[in-house]
Amino acid sequence: MLKNRIIPCLDVKNGRVVKGINFVDLKDAGDPVEQAKIYSDGGADEICFLDITASNENRDIIYDVVKKTSKKCFVPLTVGGGIRSVEDINKLLNCGADKVSINTAAVENSKVVIDSSKKFGSQCIVVAIDAKKNGDKWEVFTHGGRNNSRINALKYAQEMEEKGAGELLVTSMDRDGTQAGYDIELMSKISSEVNIPVIASGGVGNLDHLVDGIKLGKASAVLAASIFHYGKHSVKEAKDYLDSKGIPVRI
């Protein structure tokens, strides 16, 4: 039986791990390579790096981080943040990333998704959707949540599937950093609309939220940062808890 995945996410800025609250107020919490290794040894099903380095001159640091991590961690490694082109993807994959997650570039130029999934295979193309509720629908945001594209998130999810995305990483902007739980309605709607796996993200504050993301949100995988990050829970605890709730996990 296929297991639901638990994916710890590390926000990386200038080569260091941080985690934002609603995308601002960053706290420093360590070396990404060591963190990733702790997670993979602890049973993480995948590791996700989100590079939030703003300045161009520090952009290349992430390549070095990915290179070092991929020599130590033998579980899938997804890297997102600042990816603009097929060439950027190529570079990350060559450094040892197994998947890349594309956000702004996919909205602005969906050809990146088409071309990269053709070139490298859909299996390594994750489209990240940052969505915020507006009335009875959700809109897609870009640039780390700063710009509203006004695109309908549900339609966009379907479009990305057609264009070659292998998975969707769906983050609720309303919930991210709040620890109030995933936006279950958003997750389950998108998950029902597409035939590719959905990774739920944004808002995890306790282990029940992970359970809800899978059971109610119909996500194939759950991504979380702070609950693992500050030692609140270990990945193992999370897995044991999900297992106790009847969710299939790799233990």
Place this chain on the structure above:
Amino acid sequence: MNVTIVDYNSGNISSVINSFKEVAKKKVKIEVTSDLNKIKSSDKVVLPGQGSFKSCVEALKKINGLTETLNEFATTYKKPLLGICVGLQMFADIGYEETETKGLGWISGKVSKIDNKNGRFKLPHIGWNQINIVKESKIFQNIENNSHMYFVHSYEFVPNDKNVISATTDYSSNIVCSVEKENIFGTQFHPEKSDKIGLTLIQNFLNLK
């Protein structure tokens, strides 16, 4: 011992390289090349593969003499060869991804899309699934039945001779996830991404006499 990972522009092989180097330490020399002479002189070959069946077969053919060299390696000299993911799928006679494409024909059978049972099963089949070992295989030494391996694929290899199947996994149906035919080994899952158990499998392959 020399082990060659065939680099034929089949997509991302850095994880395969990293994992083999991790296991090999200094005892085994890992070459990453498409150089025909180096392949010929190696003791073992790893054939990775990402992307579509069609794109991988085309990438193999683009390198002059590579298909013939691999054929000779696997079927004339019968030296150990491990195919991973699409690398395994290419053992088949024919694949149906994108268009009908001829495979290497080492293990008779076809590669077709996994039945998603009207959308009940999401594709790609991504994540950790358990393997059901149906035949003793040298590459499964010290690997327990029902171990978890990491999968990413939408197509499955359906061999004609079921005796070549060494393990299956349950997703929509019993999908063939490991085959062994004499010196030819293949895994649909990614040992290089399957944590310690995956590294054990790689170790077993490197240990093969």
